[in-house]
Amino acid sequence: xxxxxxxxxxxxGETFDVAVIGAGVVGCAxxxxxxxxxxxxxxxxxxxxxxxxxxxxxxxxxxTGFDAPPGSLELDLIKAGxxxxxxxAGSLGLSLVKTGALVCxxxxxxxxxxxxxxxxxxxxxxxxxxxxxxxxxxxxMPGLSERLVAxxxxxxxxxxxxxxxxxxxxxxxxxxxxxxxxxxxLTEGRYDGTWHLSTTAGELRAxxxxxxxxxxxxxxxxRLGFTPExxxxxxxxxxxxxxxxxxxxxxRIVLPVPTEITKGVVVCPTAFGNVLVGPTAEEQDDRxxxxxxKATLEALLARGAEIVPALAGLPVTAVYAGLRPASESKxxxxxxxxxxxxxxxxxxxxxxLSAALGLAQHALRLIEGFGLGLAPVETSPPVxxxxxxxxxxxDWQQPDHGEIVCHCELVTKRxxxxxxxxxxxxxxxxxxxxxxxxxxxxxxxxxxxARLAEITRGHLAEPLAVEGAAS
Amino acid sequence: xxxxxxxxxxxxxxxxxxxxxxxxxGVARVVLLEREPHLGGATxxxxxxxxxxxxxxxxxxxxxxxxxxxTEIARAxxxxxxxxxxxxxxxxxxxxxxxxxxxETLAAQRVLIATGTRETPRSARLVSGxxxxxxxxxxxxxxxxxxxxxxxxxxxxxxxxxxxSLSAVLTCRSHGAxxxxxxxxGPHPLAPAPLMAFPRLLGVPFHxxxxxxxIRGTTRVEEATVRLADGTVRAFAxxxxxxTGRFTPESTLLRQSTxxxxxxxxxxxxxxxxxxxxxxxxxxxxxxxxVETGGWSFREGRAxxxxxxxxxxxxxxxxxxxGDLIPVTFDPPIKLVVPGxxxxxxxxxPAFADFQLRFLRRARGRLVLLIDGRETWSARGTWMPERxxxxxxxxxxHTADAVHVRFEExx
Numbered sequence: 001x002x003x004x005x006x007x008x009x010x011x012x013g014e015t016f017d018v019a020v021i022g023a024g025v026v027g028c029a030x031x032x033x034x035x036x037x038x039x040x041x042x043x044x045x046x047x048x049x050x051x052x053x054x055x056x057x058x059x060x061x062x063x064t065g066f067d068a069p070p071g072s073l074e075l076d077l078i079k080a081g082x083x084x085x086x087x088x089a090g091s092l093g094l095s096l097v098k099t100g101a102l103v104c105x106x107x108x109x110x111x112x113x114x115x116x117x118x119x120x121x122x123x124x125x126x127x128x129x130x131x132x133x134x135x136x137x138x139x140x141m142p143g144l145s146e147r148l149v150a151x152x153x154x155x156x157x158x159x160x161x162x163x164x165x166x167x168x169x170x171x172x173x174x175x176x177x178x179x180x181x182x183x184x185x186l187t188e189g190r191y192d193g194t195w196h197l198s199t200t201a202g203e204l205r206a207x208x209x210x211x212x213x214x215x216x217x218x219x220x221x222x223r224l225g226f227t228p229e230x231x232x233x234x235x236x237x238x239x240x241x242x243x244x245x246x247x248x249x250x251x252r253i254v255l256p257v258p259t260e261i262t263k264g265v266v267v268c269p270t271a272f273g274n275v276l277v278g279p280t281a282e283e284q285d286d287r288x289x290x291x292x293x294k295a296t297l298e299a300l301l302a303r304g305a306e307i308v309p310a311l312a313g314l315p316v317t318a319v320y321a322g323l324r325p326a327s328e329s330k331x332x333x334x335x336x337x338x339x340x341x342x343x344x345x346x347x348x349x350x351x352x353l354s355a356a357l358g359l360a361q362h363a364l365r366l367i368e369g370f371g372l373g374l375a376p377v378e379t380s381p382p383v384x385x386x387x388x389x390x391x392x393x394x395d396w397q398q399p400d401h402g403e404i405v406c407h408c409e410l411v412t413k414r415x416x417x418x419x420x421x422x423x424x425x426x427x428x429x430x431x432x433x434x435x436x437x438x439x440x441x442x443x444x445x446x447x448x449x450a451r452l453a454e455i456t457r458g459h460l461a462e463p464l465a466v467e468g469a470a471s
Numbered sequence: 472x473x474x475x476x477x478x479x480x481x482x483x484x485x486x487x488x489x490x491x492x493x494x495x496x497g498v499a500r501v502v503l504l505e506r507e508p509h510l511g512g513a514t515x516x517x518x519x520x521x522x523x524x525x526x527x528x529x530x531x532x533x534x535x536x537x538x539x540x541x542t543e544i545a546r547a548x549x550x551x552x553x554x555x556x557x558x559x560x561x562x563x564x565x566x567x568x569x570x571x572x573x574x575e576t577l578a579a580q581r582v583l584i585a586t587g588t589r590e591t592p593r594s595a596r597l598v599s600g601x602x603x604x605x606x607x608x609x610x611x612x613x614x615x616x617x618x619x620x621x622x623x624x625x626x627x628x629x630x631x632x633x634x635x636s637l638s639a640v641l642t643c644r645s646h647g648a649x650x651x652x653x654x655x656x657g658p659h660p661l662a663p664a665p666l667m668a669f670p671r672l673l674g675v676p677f678h679x680x681x682x683x684x685x686i687r688g689t690t691r692v693e694e695a696t697v698r699l700a701d702g703t704v705r706a707f708a709x710x711x712x713x714x715t716g717r718f719t720p721e722s723t724l725l726r727q728s729t730x731x732x733x734x735x736x737x738x739x740x741x742x743x744x745x746x747x748x749x750x751x752x753x754x755x756x757x758x759x760x761x762v763e764t765g766g767w768s769f770r771e772g773r774a775x776x777x778x779x780x781x782x783x784x785x786x787x788x789x790x791x792x793x794g795d796l797i798p799v800t801f802d803p804p805i806k807l808v809v810p811g812x813x814x815x816x817x818x819x820x821p822a823f824a825d826f827q828l829r830f831l832r833r834a835r836g837r838l839v840l841l842i843d844g845r846e847t848w849s850a851r852g853t854w855m856p857e858r859x860x861x862x863x864x865x866x867x868x869h870t871a872d873a874v875h876v877r878f879e880e881x882x
Binding site for chain 1: 508
């Protein structure tokens, strides 16, 4: 059933220390960091599940920051976030696949830019950078087109599971008492020494607020009564996911020489054993719709096959599109308003997955100045989420795993049931897919969709089966 | 050490028929691996198509056919292992299998892959729009109805006009769903024209030359936009989109193995004995080419089973190595030719008496079989996409240096 929505969420006299607004990757990381710092946290989310906005669609790369703007807050937070990710990956069971990346120059003009990119990377404190001839680069990845002129190798780039990581952050927060409210869109906030927040799921009170609303960051700032200091300009990215047979040809992340607008079309392996081609960068006004377009997807496939010729003709497993919460500026839009105990983490354009833990550290530093009198918890609770990546053992490899429901991605029934009964259960089918990979494979539900409809009955906001039995 | 003489992957009509035939030919240890709890494959949820007439002399519907297969398998002494998923094929036919016992490696003297076919989902068709709930294939729809008594929508738009698309219309209408329309992007329906009266009789308008250009819906499908043949764009209010047909072999295991798949059929290339480029590994049924009926797949499985038994006996008798392979080449717009390989000098009885051809599009002209450059067969006609065309394999094809199927399109 849907989560119960009480008209008043804070019992009389109860006030949360911090309300975090928006359950994307940044919001989930902030909740964890604040809960570890001893705060009583509530996370409010307007969607039916976490990661419903920008965070559901990205290229799943844990960046080093080699190409981030030198001296920027973004660079600092990518490096801090990445360092923390590497430090906690073991204890939180987070995936980490060190593929390295090749910034590929396909003509002499691009090749000339590689030295400057390397210099910027070294200035950013990234040591493992090496300029390679096209031949030498292809020796590390023979699938690359012979047209390759030169490449910059960034050895420390990783790929990760982009959905389990934020879920692990939030799960740890939840184990420390943090609450998640779904279907709770902020409609108004008022500060009189305490924040009084109205949401579509009821009223609540908090001593401080953190705006991690992503695509709605500017709107949430306005609803909190602030004059927004930035404007979200959604930038759509479309992706194509290729069949697992493609993975043998793409062991590394293949980056283009970036332009002013975007990092460009990436070809990279995923932690789940597929290959990703994308994203595009398309400005749009709509903050909700992230449509895929056939012509664009065909162009991505063609581009992928130019870069790695063996990808030509391989089957498409999935297509998706996401919106980046870009703003009028390339920089992160971070604002702290101590007089009203509010922090805004806005304009996290395209490095949110890498920087989330760093942003959370930064938010805590700012909130520590609010005098909330927080006392850090003594031990961080263990979190053990199922591994979904192909680099670590999966449930189907264990004896007694029982029924396999999704044959393409080898998802067991008990994995699905565990997700439905977990600390942060999926609120919709997308959330179930992100937690288990069920239905994410090449058949896209031909074999398992009906079984999933049966197993998830009563659990999802939009059920797979319509009301009433088949007559 | 081999645990079995023959391992069969897939308990649909082809795999079961091969298992029964191998036992009938005296092969002792035949093991059938099936990932589902029951046999039958795609026939299990096809509640409209009659199965079994040719092989068992009576008609079964849906899961009843699978139960008959289970009875036959038990009677024949085939070791049936359900709940077994093959996750990798190694050279020589070693199989990595996961089952309730965990992961194990199974080996046999010969392996038959018969993993069947499935429909092409929305993603692989690159359809534009949102990605809401309510977008499924016919196989999924029929599983909703047959196994769980559920429905994924009430007012779907149906995409496709193959036989399976008509089956989808029937499933909808008999389970309380009213399709808003049925569309086919090509200029003509793919099912035989007389059958296309059915959707209209059931109150479902049919549009040929109609392209699905957009799907809208925030959580569930709300609207599907179609560009009709005359260029006008029409939005259909609906709560689902049903993608029917465009079957594709379930061949990823082979794509990831050293055997690979044929560019035309997307299944493994085989010789007239059903053998792949790996002489230990055979293939049969709809994995070879989409799509044929259950009865066709059963006969094909039986024939390949017989060829495998003969191959095993031959190896015991003479220890002969299989001959070298040449590819069967063909002209566009021929989509595929199965068998796509000729194994020269093999002297067992072929499992395939005919080349099976399919066209990519409707085409009129002369089809010619050339053996070492000589015309040995030809026919004129109008060839339709998704229809089976049979070209007899002449005896001298088995010793040829070149086999080519030529198409001379009429002006």
